[in-house]
Amino acid sequence: MYVAVKGGERAIDAAHAWLDRSRRGPVDQPVLDTAQIRDQMGLAVTRVMAEGSLYDPDLAALAIKQACGDLIEAIFLIRAYRTTLPRFxxxxxxxxxxxxxKRRVSATFKDAPGGQILGPTFDYTHRLLDFRLMADGELPTEPLAEGGETESAATPHVLSFLNRDGLIEDAAPDETPPADLTREPMELPADRTLRLQALARGDEGFLLGLAYSTQRGYARNHAFVGELRIGMVAVEMDIPELGFAIEIGEIEVTECETVNQFKGSRSEPAQFTRGYGLTFGQTERKALAMALVDRALRWEELGEEDQGAPAQDQEFVLSHCDNIQATGFLEHIKLPHYVDFQAELELVRRLRAGLSDQDEDAA
Structure with missing residues (x-):
């Protein structure tokens, strides 16, 4: 057994060296710099930050490079590094x-106060390969039509106008301090603040599938995008010695609010209800999927009937949306299970031998 362990270590070292060579690629090509990844692969960077629960574009770019573009592996690296950071x-x-x-659209009001801002999006592009990117390396840049990000005063949320008229459920903030999913294990049933935390760092593909299922009838979740906005927000922190909050930085976020049909219940009048999504960076598909799943999970508090849909089962959703937990459990079966398998193999042989003995006795 000792010889096998030593041999395994040499094989692992060789695998690591092979991985390093594969990551580098042909030596006659320039090295891919982390700044290039950060600035030119921004959507991949923001997904790693969002699902890694750490806002740092440089570290996310480093993780993507180290993971050879495997975003889940990069998210794993960011999550692991995050655990080493002190919290002040x-x-x-x-x-x-x-x-x-830099982007703000509404599918419910054409003339939303503050206007529609299309921003950088694939929504209106033709899904055709642009071979100019391969031939020329880059396209000529054109000046932004309206100066890029808006510098105007606060832009009210579209749903606030429905709220003013009492046509949508009130969104009064809950003053109860939320639990912290990154410091305490999640307990079920989970309240909405904890569910939103789990969804915010959940796997985009998993949430996309669940959100799609709600649209196809598995939860009766017909939604409109009340507003989707992307931009920079200030992060402020209270300083006890000063007695007021100071700005410590800015982050880019995507926020999505959906308007959902609701016929009312015995205790609530007919009105619209809300779904909500908020994530780091420009991650609008994730934020929209998050909002749809959030609304599906609220069936009980809104007095609706359980349709038995996967997206309505919070134990199912919250226990399986985390791609790092899923990856760990899935990929551990690649590791040696020699003893376990040999035990089961011996059991199968004994069972087969017992059946053979019974056949001989019957004959």
């Missing part, structure tokens, strides 16, 4: 109404 305090809730917008 907690910021106060960000004010998304004061967001410096």
């Amino acid at each position: 305090g907690a910021s106060i809730p960000i004010d998304t109404a004061a967001m410096r917008l």
Whole structure:
């Protein structure tokens, strides 16, 4: 057994060296710099930050490079690094109404106060390969039509106008301090603040599938995008010695609020209800999927009937949306299970031998 262990260590070292060579690629090509990844692969960087629960574009770019572009592996690296960081305090809730917008659209009101800002998006592009990117390396840049991010004053949320008229459920903030999923294990049933934390760092593909299922009838979740906005928000922190909050930085976030149909219940009048998603960076598919799943999980508190849909089962959703937990449990079966398998193999042989003996006795 000792010889096998030593041999395994040499094989692992050789695998690591092979991985390093594969990551580098042909030596006649320039090395891919982390700054290039950060600045030119921004959507991959923001996904790693969002699901890794750490806002640091440089570290996310490093993780993507180290993981050879495997985003789940990069998320794993960021999560692991995050556990080593000290925590000095907690910021106060960000004010998304004061967001410096670079994209803001509403599918419910054409003439939303503050206007529609299309921003950088694939929504209106033709899904055709642009071979100019291969031939020329880059496209000529054109000046932004309206100066890029808005510098205007606070832009009100679209749903606030429905709220003003009493046509949508009130979104009064809960003053109860939320639990912290990164410091305490999740207990079920989980309240909405804890569910939103889990969804915010959940796997985009898993949430996308669940959100799609709600649209196809598995939860009766017909939604409109009340507003989707992307931009920079200030992060502020209360300083006890000063007696007031100071700005410690800015982060980019995507916020999505959905308007969902609701016929009312015995205790609630007919009105619209909400779904909510908020994630780091420009991650609008994730934020939209998060909002749809959030609304599906609220069936009980809204007095609706359980349709038995996967997206309504919080134990199913919250226990399986984390791609790092899923990856760890899935990929551990690649590791040696020699003893376990040999035990089961011996059991199968004994069972087969017993059946053979019974056949001989019958004959």
